[in-house]
Amino acid sequence: MMKDSDLPVTVDELHAYVDGELPADRRAAVEAWLATHPDDAARVADWRLQADAIRARYADVAQQPIPPKLQLDRMSYASRPWKVAAAAAVVAAFLLGSLAGWMARDTAGDAPNAFEWLTAQALNAHKVYAVEVRHPVEVAAADAEHLQQWLSKRVGHPLRAPNLEAEGLRLVGGRLLPTPTGAAAAFFMYENASGERFTLYCARTKTPNTGMHYNSADKAGAIYWVDSNIAYVISGASERKQLWKVARAAYEQIEPRVSQGERGS
Amino acid sequence: MSGFQEGVQLAIPALRRYARALTHDADLADDLVQDTLVRALRSQHLFHGGELRSWLYTILTNLNRNRLRSLARRPTITAIGDNDAPDASGPEAGGRDIERALATLVDDQRTALLLVVLEGLSYREVAEVQGVPIGTVMSRVARARLQIRAHLENDRPMLRRVK
Numbered sequence: 001m002m003k004d005s006d007l008p009v010t011v012d013e014l015h016a017y018v019d020g021e022l023p024a025d026r027r028a029a030v031e032a033w034l035a036t037h038p039d040d041a042a043r044v045a046d047w048r049l050q051a052d053a054i055r056a057r058y059a060d061v062a063q064q065p066i067p068p069k070l071q072l073d074r075m076s077y078a079s080r081p082w083k084v085a086a087a088a089a090v091v092a093a094f095l096l097g098s099l100a101g102w103m104a105r106d107t108a109g110d111a112p113n114a115f116e117w118l119t120a121q122a123l124n125a126h127k128v129y130a131v132e133v134r135h136p137v138e139v140a141a142a143d144a145e146h147l148q149q150w151l152s153k154r155v156g157h158p159l160r161a162p163n164l165e166a167e168g169l170r171l172v173g174g175r176l177l178p179t180p181t182g183a184a185a186a187f188f189m190y191e192n193a194s195g196e197r198f199t200l201y202c203a204r205t206k207t208p209n210t211g212m213h214y215n216s217a218d219k220a221g222a223i224y225w226v227d228s229n230i231a232y233v234i235s236g237a238s239e240r241k242q243l244w245k246v247a248r249a250a251y252e253q254i255e256p257r258v259s260q261g262e263r264g265s
Numbered sequence: 266m267s268g269f270q271e272g273v274q275l276a277i278p279a280l281r282r283y284a285r286a287l288t289h290d291a292d293l294a295d296d297l298v299q300d301t302l303v304r305a306l307r308s309q310h311l312f313h314g315g316e317l318r319s320w321l322y323t324i325l326t327n328l329n330r331n332r333l334r335s336l337a338r339r340p341t342i343t344a345i346g347d348n349d350a351p352d353a354s355g356p357e358a359g360g361r362d363i364e365r366a367l368a369t370l371v372d373d374q375r376t377a378l379l380l381v382v383l384e385g386l387s388y389r390e391v392a393e394v395q396g397v398p399i400g401t402v403m404s405r406v407a408r409a410r411l412q413i414r415a416h417l418e419n420d421r422p423m424l425r426r427v428k
Contacts (some may be wrong), residue, residue, distance in 0.1 A: 015407055018379055019343050021388050051382040053363040054286070058383060060276040061285045061294075070298055072274050073304070166335050226339060232419070 010032040012116040014040060080134045114207045114231060117180045119215040119222045121214055122201035122233035125177055125187055128195040130237070137173030137189055149173050151186035151202075156231055159202055161188040162253040167246050168192045178201045190246075192195060198246050205231040212247060214240070223247040269309055269393040273302060278383060279318075280325055282299045286379050287329050289364060293428055301325040316390065326376055329350045357364035370409050378413075392395070 009030050016022040017030045031228065034041040068074055129136055139147040144161065152158045154176055161171050169190035177185045186201035192198075210226045221243050222235040232249040280301060304380045305312075305400035312320060318338055373395065380394060380408075382387045388406075392399045 011407065012403055015403060015410070016388075019406070046350070046414060050410060050413050052362070053360070054382050057363050058282050058286045058362040058371070064278075064280040064281070066277050066281070067295060070277055070295060072270055072302065110419070144373065163335060253331060 009037075009040070014044055015047070018044055052132060056204070114205050114217070115213055116227070117211075117222055118201070118203060118205070118231050119224045119233050120212075120217065121177075121180050121185075121203075122199070122224075122235050123215070123217045123220050123222050125201060126197075126199045126222070126235035126237075127218070129187070129189065130199060130220075130235075136174035136197075140173040141171040143173075144171060151176060151184075154184040155186050155202065156184070157202075157204055159186050159230075161200070162250040163220070164190050164198075164246060164249055167249050169198060169246065170196070176202070183251060196237065198234060198243075201233040201235065203231050204229055207231070212251070213245075214243075225251060227251075269297075269312065269317070270306070273305055273321065276318055276321050277302070280321060280351055283322065283379060283384055284325060284329070286367065287375065287381055289298070289368060297325055297328055300328050319386065319390045319393055320342040322380060322384065322386065322390075326380075326394055329376075330372060360416060366413040369416050374412065376407045377402050378409035380405055 007029070013022060013026060013030055017027070022030060034044060049082065089219055140149065141147075148160050151174060161174065164171075169192050172189040172191050174186060174188040177187045179185045183204060185201055188200040188202075190198045190200070205226055206229065207226050209228065210224075212223050212225045215222045215224060220235055220237050221240055222233050224233045226232070227248075232250070234243065234250055236243045236246060277298065278288070280298045281294060284297045284301075285291060288294045288297065302322060304313045304324050305321055305342065317320055367379075380391045381388070386394070388399050388402050395402065395405075
């Protein structure tokens with residue numbers, strides 16, 4: 001019978017060997033292999049040199065004193081100013097699945113038609129507010145931090161307005177809106193250089209995650225998706241392709257897998 | 266200071282090192298670390314045990330990916346090391362070469378390689394950070410090494426093969 005140590009060595013194993021990930025019972029086999037296969041031995045040596053060079057290049061960074069702005073006791077829990085944070089693209093939505101349990105209660109019954117009536121609601125809101133000149137939003141983008149905290153609190157789910165500057169859209173601001181079931185929804189408005197507006201409507205739902213769906217009413221189109229118990233609807237009047245681009249940009253920033261602690265339970 | 270905060274505090278030097286290697290820019294790196302810390306402290310109540318270090322690396326990795334995505338749509342001029350000057354002529358002449366080689370990598374590959382080689386995470390931990398299977402991590406590390414080798418051979422043969 002063939003022992004483990006008799007199996008030929010794979011490239012994966014060579015990497016695992018260099019990275020200290022090789023099971024102990026294969027180490028001797030790999031070492032014996034390297035003694036008789038100079039090409040592989042050279043590869044392994046090269047990978048080690050690469051690793052040494054990387055470590056040597058950056059080792060001193062971890063030795064430097066920690067600058068004041070990174071000292072926890074001096075750090076406010078607030079983000080850096082909105083503009084700066086936006087530039088650093090620290091604007092992904094915070095999606096906290098742990099709230100899912102009691103989240104389900106006040107949206108009970110919306111499951112069969114969530115897509116239909118949330119997009120209808122979002123499109124109505126878009127039609128009403130996107131044409132508004134003097135009062136398009138309740139809270140302007142200048143107060144973005146406050147806006148997001150307020151809407152997160154009312155919706156019962158931490159929300160952030162995605163940064164759509166790469167699509168030529170700047171945040172105008174937002175407002176609180178009702179959902180069809182009487183819960184609170186967040187509504188963010190964006191505007192491009194030519195004044196065309198897009199809106200993002202966010203409401204809690206107990207429907208499972210979905211991909212993107214398109215709906216339209218009159219001249220406005222809407223793209224809907226559900227991610228971690230939040231339904232998102234991007235609405236805009238422009239042609240469909242542009243709407244997809246904007247929706248995709250927003251979607252990419254609203255990632256449920258932001259980190260371990262924020263994953264759904 | 267709570268145990269959680271102490272844990273975060275202890276991770277800061279390593280996070281700065283990782284961020285610097287990802288960005289090649291000292292200011293940008295510290296901005297990333299700062300955003301990571303703010304986010305971690307804010308979400309403290311959501312952290313239910315587990316490996317704190319991996320969690321922090323996950324946040325930083327995602328923030329950096331978002332940053333790159335938003336940059337990808339604009340033309341940028343990359344000047345490696347302009348903001349990185351103090352150790353430009355350090356003792357190891359290979360520093361610049363490895364830095365340039367890292368800069369040529371696809372983001373996911375650079376992230377995987379740095380987490381394994383520089384930060385000492387296991388393949389399994391990196392798989393968690395990147396949200397992919399372990400096999401994907403291994404192929405990213407392997408491709409990164411091939412690309413670095415190719416770059417160093419084309420550029421300057423700084424890291425010679427050892428016979």
